Amino acid sequence: MGPVPSLWGIWFEADAWAAAFWPAAAALLCVAAVGYAVGVKRQRSCPPEAGPDQAVVAVRSRQILFYVGLLVVAFAILSPLDTLSQWLFSAHMIQHLLLLVVAPPLLVASAPLDPLWRAVPDRLRGAIVARGSRLTKFAAIRRVSMLLMSPWGALAVFAGTMWFWHIPGPYDLTLSNLYVHALEHTMFLAAGLLWWSRLINCPPLRAPLSTDTASMPATMIFLMATVAQNVVLAMVIGLATHPLYAPYAALAHRPAGLSALADQEWGAGFMWTLGDLPFSIALGRLWYLWLSSLEAEEEASVCHGVGGPQ
Template sequence: MDRAAPSFVPHWTFEPWVVALLLASLGLYGLGYLRLRTRGRRGRVVRARQLAAFGLGWLALVAAFASPLDALSAALFSAHMVQHELLMIVAAPLLVLGRPLALWLWALPPRSRHAIGAAVRTRAWRGIWRVLCRPAVAWLLHAAALWAWHMPRLFEAALASPGLHALQHASFVLSALLFWWTVFGEAARRDESGYAMLSLFTTMVHTGALGALLTLAPGLWYPAYVEPASALGVDPLLDQQLGGLVMWVPGGLAYLLAALVTGARWLMRRAPAALVSNGVAARRDGAS
């Protein structure tokens, strides 16, 4: 009599250092928000929107790192891809829109806040930050992290090593934060919508290409998933194809939607300027 294949039991995962970081980030943000809120009503609507964005981004991090999805990602490649997409195209842009750095800073005691503010205003730090936030640099770092970690040898090494796995996820999150900062952070302030749309379009293309390669590959890229996927009654190649589709279709749609939002923002900013210039021209014609 054949023994039944072991079934996956959904469970939440609680890595102490991950839970500690998540709780600390939420607590500091909440404290900073309350301190700014008590200082006056100016900007409350904007801060409320940022709070909502940060809260949703934080929940996406919880879903990726602590929910049953994290446990399932060890058994199914497709679940692992859902986890990665949650980090890079859901949590990262929402956290950028939440502007957590300023709120975290306000949560600190005045002496610590002033010390950190002085440190980040140094020429060396500002130079490093300007380089990292250049659209081309942020784009390249994000693309390099994505493609390098999906190389079969590195991907399987990360599956076998908790330390490498943590480094993989950290590189995805940090590079995605830099990438989305050039779209919704620096670009929003300096009106670099053209660069932002170019970054989004080219990222949609190369991530879609990687997803297509995974989906259409005739063989398995990651043999480490053969045994756990088979134990769950899932064909490993079908699991890989589904994971590729997750990156290819929903991921591509996310970048396309962000590009449309960026384009609409650019058009809305140009429309008042065009009206002003037309009004000036009309007055000159009338005066003449």
């Protein structure tokens, strides 16, 4: 694997950035960026549903979110962080968190479906619609799609993806096979996008969970279940008394002089704290909205009692 990289110095080495660069991944990100820009331009030719000023602000805000989300993905897989992930379990965990809980909410909130769809050439778009129509005729495919798109189906995919890729066998394979590593990161990003789209509206799709009073309990349970499985996985890894992953245990030296077990504990700590932060923010916002709705209902009932008939 070469000499042990410096934990901080690697970020200032041109060779480290060049070694982490993967042309195929960079090309896909560039296609997404250009496609989104083309789609947004085509959107502008359609009359906005909201007022002109509101529409411009909304589009610009979504553009910022989309490109920041792409930059987060690029940083996770095309920067020296990817090189460090071959040496440090904790660096690999940071990659996972960026792909699961940082980039996905930004991308989902940017509502990229309509712009990206508009960027597809008309002939190809027609072929996709025709193929999709034929597939939806199969009842089994419809049932599986409905299950996966449900909140609990999305949670099962999210948790299953996390747990599977932290089993020592599959995890160790990602460190020795570039294509398995790419598959792992693709699945993390896809699972994150699916999970966050159940909570954040992504026009033209509407999130099945919302912040209205009726569905708020289900949304809170959904979030708490996600946090719980994340905490359990972090505890399993962090409280292990020996290194779980053979490639890291086999290294004679690691950046910053960390032992394999200490590195594993740091990674579990990142998963437990930083990994739960977005979910905790969402829970805090729901709690605030719930208390505000209760306060509004109480004020309305008081006003009705005072001003109503005696």
